[in-house]
Amino acid sequence: MWKLMIADDEPRIRNGLRKTLPWSEMGIEVVAEAENGKEALETAALICPDLMFVDINMPFMNGLELIEKLQAQNPDCLVIVISGHDEFAYAQQAVRLNVFDYLLKPVQKTELSAAVNKALEVLMKDRVELKHTQWMNHKLEFNALTMREEFLSKWITGQLTKEQFEEEWPFFQLHFHGQTSLLLLKPLSKVSVSAPNKIWDPSLLEFAIKNILNEMLPQLPVSAVFSVGKGRIAALTQISKLTVLRAIYQDFERTVMNYLGVSLLLSHAVVEQFEQVPASYEQLHQELLRESVLTPIVMMTKKYLETYYYKEDLSLSEVAEQMNVNATYLSKLLKRDLGKSFVDCLTDIRIKKAIQHLNDPTSKIYEIAQKVGYQSQHYFSHTFKKMTGVSPLEYRKRGEY
Structure with a gap:
């Protein structure tokens, strides 16, 4: 339904306009009335009418002032002036303000109907054009994203030459x-x-x-x-x-x-x-x-260790229980698929996580030890050196992270 608002300081006129035409049959709902220009502007800001009947002679803010402010507030609203003023100056200013139509009181039913039907044609055309524009913009945006995905996929997998990359890259910003x-x-x-x-x-x-x-x-x-x-x-x-x-x-x-x-x-x-x-x-x-060929249980075990590596008391039995398998069976699977024991797998993950934390110079060594599941900084440093050949402090100083 299109929304119609009536702004006129005379209740009799507002009531007459509300009852003149079969609005619902025309696809129109009279959503609001206002008895002065100031009230009309405030109400229009809340309900955003598609069509508005405006009288020129109203208190607090006349109709022409209202129309001018309304254009900045809701430029898509079509305004039909219904006024008792037959002066050329008013009509001229109304034209300047792009008023859709200018009708004189007392307005005839046929005259009002013709003006409203013309307004509906314009509103319908504008809505169709807006939907088409939105559809086109959506298509363009979708196609642009699809083209970017295809370009990046080809480039990253080595399917583009250097020349092709340099030629197309700037288009994707x-x-x-x-x-x-x-x-x-x-x-x-x-x-x-x-x-x-x-x-x-x-x-x-x-x-x-x-x-x-x-x-x-x-x-x-x-x-x-x-x-x-x-x-x-x-x-x-x-x-x-x-x-x-x-x-x-x-x-x-x-x-x-x-x-x-x-x-x-x-x-x-x-x-x-x-x-x-x-x-x-x-x-x-x-x-x-390499990871995807692992058995599902081993794969899920690795994911579990990578998630809960920070727990000091993380044990084979706990993880096996989470995987719904026997601890001995899980240990054999890890040895078969990864060539490592449970402890070695957990240590590898903890040391890799520790190296990531070493990238942050504000983190203290004892803090890193606790973050990766070691209560003792000494034991953490001993394990780190055994795995990497250098202590955590030496690793950080060398800038090897």
């Missing part, structure tokens, strides 16, 4: 500079853990994961999320602070599990030069391939 993060991920299963009977359609699952990631990354300077091959999603992000980025990725992984019930296989790298991204992608891709 992705102004990366400095350190760039590359995240590569793949859903571990189409089956929801939180709802075992729910099986995700692969394309819908991919769409949902990309949406969640896109919602979390805009807080960073520049980012791009796109599909790469079957079931893989990549995210490029300009790094402002690595600790912030890692926190976002951890939050993203938790959100996917909580809302979609699906675990993710994640691989992440940082490149100093943007041109190094394709080479880094290939390394991450190979890493994902």
